[in-house]
Each structure stands twice: as structure tokens, then as C-alpha cells.
Amino acid sequence: MKIAVCVKQVVTREWPLRVDEARTWVEDRDASFEMNEPDAYALEEALRLREQHGGEVVVCSAGPARAAQVVREALARGADRAIRVEGGGLAAADAAMVAEALAAAMRDEQFELVLTGLQSDDQGFAQTGVVLAELLGIPHATIIMEVQVADGRLRVKRELEGGWFQWVSMPTPALLTIQSGINQLRYATLKGIMAAKRKEVRVVEAAADLVPRQEILEIRVPEKTKQTHMIAGSPSEAAAELVKVLREEARVI
């Protein structure tokens, strides 16, 4: 099976984020970056499908030059080769624009299965995969927690609200957006890291005529609406005060 996995590079969760000077993006010049979490699960699922059914796993990522880091990491974890779409404006681009950039580079490959994460940790559109499916003209399903492949068809378990699920089947080629927790992740081995250096990475310039369909006017910290009683002091002072208010004010212990 020829499988594509789309991975996005995002700022590490631990990074203390601040809004940038223009107030339209975050200050990420010195930030450290990582693979968007659900994308790591999508990659793992692709590797498992390759182990069961053979074929190859191609990692696809769009972004500025620094995104080469997550591509390397995906190759080290076991992907066979990569397509990297480079464009400085892609870091803060809307989902339609990113999907167009990816589709242009992926279309000729005729992938049988395309996996993406269900949502990015930074922009959180939950859209790039869905729009990509439309641009590639293939069916899709979202928030997937299990993938079965048989006779050129997929049967996938889709997560619904409040603990409900539903099985959906469809022909390949198709696109699935993968939910975190679908499998247990493996990490790169030293051998994997060495092997990654020899794997093919095709770098494609993003088309110059991509048009944004959304514009970020301003980013800010949300206004506080609730009166939170913040308890200050050393850990033991704060703990003593907390126990006191929970007993005497809230009366919940």
C-alpha cells in the first residue's frame, strides 16, 4: 500500500509563548519545535499498515525551511521517503492554502491512502486533511480510532461525541484524519536516525500564487471572565490555605 502521512511542525508544548510585535502571530524565532501530536499517531498507524500489508510510507510536510526537522524525525521513526513543500508564508497560513500547497506536491503520486492528524496544536483548524481530500478528489472520514484494510476497501472506526463510535467503510484511495491514542507510539532508534540520513527528501517550492482566504487581524490572551481566587505563597503555605478554604469556604472536604 502506498501511504502518505501529513505531518506539521508546531512549537513545543512547553515553550512559553508570547504574541509577536505585530500582534498577528506568536514570537517563535527562538522557539523549539516538534511534530504535531496527532500526526505522530498518524505516522505510527501508517508504519503499522506497511508492516501488515507492505508498500511504502511517504511523509509530507509544508512549511518554512525549519520544518525539515519533523521530516527528519518521521524518517528516523521509519518512513521511507519524504516530500517537503517549502514556503515561508506557510507557517501561519490558513488550512485551504496549506492543503493547496500539499495537494500540488502530492497529486501525481497517486497515494492509495493519505493519513493526517485530526487537528494541529497551534492553529487548530481541524481542516487541512478534509480540504486535501476534496482537492485530491478522494473520500474521507475523520477522527479515526482504528483502521482495517481488506480487498481495496477501508473499514474505519470513527469517534463520535460522548463515548460513541461508528464503523465507516469506503473504497481506496481515501484520506483519514487520525485521533491521538489510536495506537502506542514508537520512538526513533539510533539505527533509525542513521538510516534517515540516506532517505530521499524531495523539496518542492510552494506555488507563488496561493491566495489566503483568512486573515488574522489580531492575536491576544483571552480576557478573564471568572473571579479565580489565586492562592499565593510557598507550596506549604498555599497548600495550608487551600485546605482551609476547601473546608471552611467551599465546604467540599
Place this chain on the structure above:
Amino acid sequence: MVLVIAEQRDGVLNNASWEALVAAQQLDEPVRVAVAGAGDGLAAVGAELAAADVESILTVDHPELESYTPDGFVAAFAAVVTDTAPDRVFLAHTYQTREFAPRLAARVGRSLIADCVGVRPRDGRLAFVRPMFQGKFVADVAAAGPAPHFASFQIGAFRPDALERGAAPAPVTAFPVTLEPGAIRQQIEVPFQEAKQAVDLTQAERIVAVGRGIKGREHLGLVESLATALGAEVAASRPICDSGWLPMDRQIGSSGQTVAPKLYLALGISGAIQHLVGMKGSRTIVAVNKDADAPIFEVADYGIVGDLFDVVPAIIAALDA
């Protein structure tokens, strides 16, 4: 005109659809509603929606739309959007619309501003307010390019009881669609729930919930000690269960359990919206987080900014004292 796409299943309207309608009504533009399905169930939902003060309700009735599929709904609503040429299309941000609305917008060459919590005028444009970076920031986002502009609204962002009702029911009209044979590629099975939860956290009076701030499964003992000292159940955010550190039935949130205990103590949980929807009804919420800007403090009654590895042992000691 704002076209609101409502959501129904088996003749039951999704409550979040009223909220999307309220978002549309506050714009002072004519509003129309479209809803897809089949037969009597759809007709009943059409009649229910007609109570709202809107121009009209369009019922998109087709046997193939009785059950939701992404292909079916994209094709049907693309026909409605093309035919009615709205300026904006509003939806509730549900699992269903997350799946088909981005593709619908793409089908008609537009894009969707998703998961909005508000909408307001800004410099002569309409700004859609949406969370970014897992709720650490919000952004004002404007649509670029020609109409229609699509937006979806987070559940709870608007109050359904703010709905303006019409003096008389709005006219309900059928919108006929044709679906090409083979147009719907997804085949669906009946929704199901996993085997009954072994732990019913909804009955717990006190819950100590742990998030990724705990760093490793080897530290869970600390959380269990606190829970024991408080007479509380242990629960967790999704990543803890995803990693297999705690069983899935201890997960709180949109894809886990929804709880409302007397006391909910959140340790090292950032407070992403999918977690908050499962616990914000708790009577007293306490948050311990080393990041003073963590969104969890937004819903907390009491907050301690600090390292949980210092604070939790101190709380256990204080309870003993």
C-alpha cells in the same frame, strides 16, 4: 443573507444548531436555515426550526440523506449554497460539521473559519473570534476573498435561549436535490458505545484529575495518595489515557466522561476546551499548574501557580495536619 446549516439525527434537532442560529440573528441580516435528512423526521425538525424569527427553512429531503455521510452532505449542501447564494454560512462546530463543512466550503471554492466563540465588527469588517494554541490565545480572524464566508461556532459560545422567535412560524420549503448514483462513497454502520464503563465517575463526589504535567506514569502514585487523602476518585486528561498510563474509562472530556462533582482538582492540566466541556459544571474547581496563563485558571474557583511535585505533597501534608 446568512444561511444556517442545522443538524438533526432521526428527527431530533441538535441543540447546538439553535446556538448557530443565535449567532446569525445578532448580525441584523436576513437568516435562512437549511437542514438535511429524510421523511417525517426531517419534516418534524423543519417545523421545530420554523419557530425562530427567520426568512425561511429549507428541508433537503432525500432517502440517501437519512443517515449522515460526508459525501452526501457535501453534495447536498453545495447545491443549496450555490442556489441560494448566501453572504455567509454558519454552522455549529460539532463532530459532524467538523467532518463535512471544510470540504463543503472547499467544494464551492471558499474556506471555513472554524470553532469560533464570537463574532463582532472590526474596522468595517466582521471579525470571528477563535481560540488558537489550545486556548492559550484567541484571534480575531476575518474572511478574505469573495462571499460566501463560512464559520462554525463552538458549542456553548451562544445561548440557545437568546433565540428570537417569530410572531408566526417561518415558511418551510422543500429543497429538492439529486445525488448521482455512486456519489456517496462512505458506507456507514450503526453507532455504538464500547462495553459499559467499569468506573462511573459521574457518581464521584470528589475527583482528582491529572494531566500531562505529571510527566511519567511512575509519578501517578503521588496523585493516588492525594486522592486517597481526599476520599476522591482519580481521573485524567486524554493524553494520560492515550499513553496507557490510566485506563480510558478515567478520561474526562468531550470524548470521555462528563462529570460535575462537588470538588474537581486539576493537576497539570492545561484546560483545552475538549477537557473543559467534561468538567466545568463541577461545583468547586481547583487548579494547580506551573503556568499562570494556563486556560484551566479561566474556569477554576481556586488556583495555585506552582510545580505540582512541590504542591501536591504539601496538600497531602496539610490534610493530615
